[in-house]
Amino acid sequence: MMTRLSNAQIAWRAAQDIDDGAYVNLGIGFPEMVARFQPEGRQAVFHTENGILGFGEAPKPGEEDWDLINAGKKAVTIKPGTAFFHHADSFAMVRGGHLDVAILGAYQVAQNGDLANWSTGPKGVPAVGGAMDLVHGAKRVAVLTDHTTKDGKPKLVDRCTLPLTGVGCVTRIYTSLAVVDIEAGCFVLREKLAALSFDELQSLTGAPLHIDGAVTDLIAPEV
């Protein structure tokens, strides 16, 4: 039985592609882990929708200041160089093409770059937050996800069947099995776990995987 990457390992792999000094927004939850795995010597500047650029790590329990939170409503800290701004400026940074990378979770990603990550259907209370804004404007929109759903269905699909967050917006997908780019409406395989054959990976993917150049081994340390 081949071992898939853990969420932390997927986040680690995504962090390796973030340049020093990049302006980065990390989606709530799983993508937030990317901040922990910045390579030595590189420091990204993290943006949060509620109006902070360059915030620091979580404070110690008991030292929270509730005027200083991130988009997930968790306490953060300031550090030298932190800036505050209002919500319209914050989303000007997003839509205006000023962020280098936005990293989001996904329910489904289609081969044309469509993303579904905000709603699993009409039941319950709908909530979108900043997801529909974040997929537009950042120079790279990357997705972190397990390669399949809990019951084994592909999350990389021909067409999204769940409500869309954005059309043709995703540029790279980091999964528990592979790294896949989206180019000209196709999934292009860049990296896969060495223990997994191309055919096995294809059988877990809902649309054709294309090969354009070398496919390298997807390797992540225990983290």
Add this chain to the structure above:
Amino acid sequence: MDKRIADLAEAVADITDNATVMIGGFGGSGAPIELIHALIDRYLATGSPKNLTVINNNAGNGHVGIAAMIEQGMVAKMVCSFPRSADPRVFTERYLAGEIALELVPQGTLAERIRAGGAGIPAFYTPTGFGTDLAQGKPVAEFDGRSYVQERWLKADYALIKAETGDHLGNLTYRMAARNFAPLMAMAAARTIVQVSRVVEPGGIDPEAVVTPGIFVDAVVAVPNPAQEEDLNRANAAHPEVTA
């Protein structure tokens, strides 16, 4: 000119039934808890204001602030981006029972609609939401080969916001990320009511440091040590307090 108002009850005394009210804050950060609770107290005493449309990023958390307004039955409609929280039960139950309406707006579009309302821009085009359920029925147009959705301005009868320092003229500074929607809402409401931790004389705020100029502000009321929604919720607080 002096925009100071002596107490919270007086600050919220003229808010009418059926009004549209923008309320500052992102979750608890920047939530004007004392102004909201003063409005609830007035409703409990007089039956007014009711049937309100409330514009905020969220839809309340726990049993204080906006959640308490909803719990008391003052709110007919929420306009927000994320009606979920650590404890969203008050909104969720009423929404699922069909007792409160919801207009769901992507967060950046919500901010920009409010900004546009305050800036005299009736509509604008944004890439956000194009091709999604939240753009249904809205005009779309292509600019330089990309598709955009038309969104309309958002204005309000009142804004209730929290700031850090305010002078007699209504010039404001904020505290850290608590500013979020407040500077936009101050522009977009016909009457903007601000609770500030500290009131200073004109000249007490460096003009370079003013975030919201006083032209956007109508009333300033001092609340020296404002409550944090998060602290109230961690203490299982409710408004009004539940007496055993």
